[in-house]
Amino acid sequence: MFDFSIITQWFDELLRNTLGLGDLWSILIECVVIGLLIIVGYALLAIALIFMERKVCAYFQCRLGPMRVGPWGILQVFADVLKMLIKEIFVVDKADKLLYFLAPFLVIAASVGTFSFLPWNNGASILDFNVGIFLVTAVSSIGVVGIFLAGWGSNNKYSVISAMRAAVQMISYEMSLCLCLITAVILTGTMQMSGIVEAQTGPWNWLIVQGHLPAIIAFLVFLVAGNAEANRGPFDMAEAESELTAGHHTEYSGMGFGFFYLAEYLNLFVISGLAATVFLGGWAPINIGVEGFDNVMNDIPGVVWFLGKTFFLVWVLMWIRWTYPRLRIDQILKLEWKYLMPLALLNLVLMTVVVAFELYI
Numbered sequence: 001m002f003d004f005s006i007i008t009q010w011f012d013e014l015l016r017n018t019l020g021l022g023d024l025w026s027i028l029i030e031c032v033v034i035g036l037l038i039i040v041g042y043a044l045l046a047i048a049l050i051f052m053e054r055k056v057c058a059y060f061q062c063r064l065g066p067m068r069v070g071p072w073g074i075l076q077v078f079a080d081v082l083k084m085l086i087k088e089i090f091v092v093d094k095a096d097k098l099l100y101f102l103a104p105f106l107v108i109a110a111s112v113g114t115f116s117f118l119p120w121n122n123g124a125s126i127l128d129f130n131v132g133i134f135l136v137t138a139v140s141s142i143g144v145v146g147i148f149l150a151g152w153g154s155n156n157k158y159s160v161i162s163a164m165r166a167a168v169q170m171i172s173y174e175m176s177l178c179l180c181l182i183t184a185v186i187l188t189g190t191m192q193m194s195g196i197v198e199a200q201t202g203p204w205n206w207l208i209v210q211g212h213l214p215a216i217i218a219f220l221v222f223l224v225a226g227n228a229e230a231n232r233g234p235f236d237m238a239e240a241e242s243e244l245t246a247g248h249h250t251e252y253s254g255m256g257f258g259f260f261y262l263a264e265y266l267n268l269f270v271i272s273g274l275a276a277t278v279f280l281g282g283w284a285p286i287n288i289g290v291e292g293f294d295n296v297m298n299d300i301p302g303v304v305w306f307l308g309k310t311f312f313l314v315w316v317l318m319w320i321r322w323t324y325p326r327l328r329i330d331q332i333l334k335l336e337w338k339y340l341m342p343l344a345l346l347n348l349v350l351m352t353v354v355v356a357f358e359l360y361i
Contacts (some may be wrong), residue, residue: 002301005123034126039115042266047077049265052311052316060322081258092155098212104252105147105257111263111270113139118273119193121283121302132193133181136274139142140229144170147248150260154251162247165237165329172336173228176231179344180222183351185277187211197282203239203289206281214351215245218333219279221344223317226271228332233321237329272313273306280309 015026043158051066051074058065066073091097101288117136119125129135138328140252151163184207188199200206209213228235249260258261276282287294353359 002121003300004121008123038112038126042115042320045269046262047081049269050077050080051092051315052314053265056315056318057322068224070211071349084255084258084314087254090258092251095155095251099149100251100332101256103146103153104256106149107143107263108259110140110143110146111266113142114270114274115266117193118270118306119197119277119282120306124283124303125194128192128194130190132198133185133191136193137178137181138202140270141174143248144307149253153246153351154237154248156251158245159248159250162250166248168229169235169237169329169332170229170231172333173225173340174220176336176340176344177196177227177229179341179348180218180225181274181278183214183218183344183348184211184354186348187215193277193282196278197284199282201284201287203287205287206284207279211351211354214347214354215279217343217347218351219275221340221347222275222279223271223313225340227317227320228336230267230271232268232317234324234327236326237332251252268314268317269310272317273310275313276306276309282306282309 012026012030013030015021016023037268042247052077054073055065057063062137066076067273069076069079091100097271114136116126117128117132117139119128127135147166147170148163151159151161151166154160154266184196187207187210188196190196190199200210208219209215213219249257283306285294285296285302
């Protein structure tokens with residue numbers, strides 16, 4: 001498996017030794033380059049996800065989806081981005097201007113922050129702290145504040161109701177989400193994202209295999225809770241058009257709305273990426289203990305494995321969205337507090353027993 005840290009070390013030596021730059025300028029340039037890569041990757045993935053959602057939705061509803069703008073409609077998303085960029089940005093009368101403008105930036109900052117924790121390849125982790133799992137959950141929580149401020153700052157009763165729904169839903173499902181991640185931490189013995197992936201390298205070492213039943217339960221609960229955390233259907237009650245017009249971002253136009261729209265799709269990718277990293281081995285290839293087969297699998301770049309697993313889970317979550325009808329808010333909270341939360345707690349105890357008595361594969 002190719003180690004991407006070879007490239008990063010070469011670039012660091014280029015700045016420090018070849019160009020003779022000091023620590024300050026070297027670190028500054030590296031941070032700027034990494035920041036630009038994050039933003040470009042974020043934007044490109046958003047474009048791919050929006051186009052994918054439209055085509056998947058059309059397939060499940062026996063329609064065509066975008067067809068006219070560009071071959072197979074692939075330029076439709078770029079046309080929509082251009083339209084959004086040139087639309088007027090206005091402020092609602094008597095709105096709290098500070099909170100109104102701050103909210104989209106908090107939502108996009110939370111999305112970009114969690115996106116930065118994803119390990120793309122061996123040696124290609126942007127933020128890789130020893131308490132990575134803890135920081136991922138902490139940074140993602142900023143999005144709850146942004147959504148609540150958007151509803152409150154808009155001076156719109158429908159937006160406030162939507163913000164309250166979204167806040168209580170996201171805070172509730174974060175509990176199950178964190179319990180599933182703790183279950184994986186117990187099995188791997190580390191909270192570092194790269195360490196969790198490294199613990200899954202080797203024959204039959206993916207968590208859903210070596211952790212058998214508790215890991216499978218945690219994986220399924222994580223997908224459900226993550227779907228609700230991202231405000232995706234059938235958990236998109238905060239954006240119920242029938243009674244809330246459009247939810248917390250009703251009063252936003254132009255790129256103000258675009259930030260919310262962008263964050264929703266990238267949160268889908270982040271949830272899928274975290275699930276792929278924690279439970280499906282991340283960039284780790286499929287190894288079954290047969291040397292010839294394992295060598296072929298190891299020759300495939302890790303980023304291909306990571307993106308393949310992540311987009312597979314994205315497709316599964318899109319499938320769920322366009323299959324099941326929207327739930328009521330009481331049904332959403334009942335599912336979390338009466339079923340998922342007790343199941344995640346019981347599963348956490350079960351995983352502790354499995355690890356304590358070394359019953360895993």
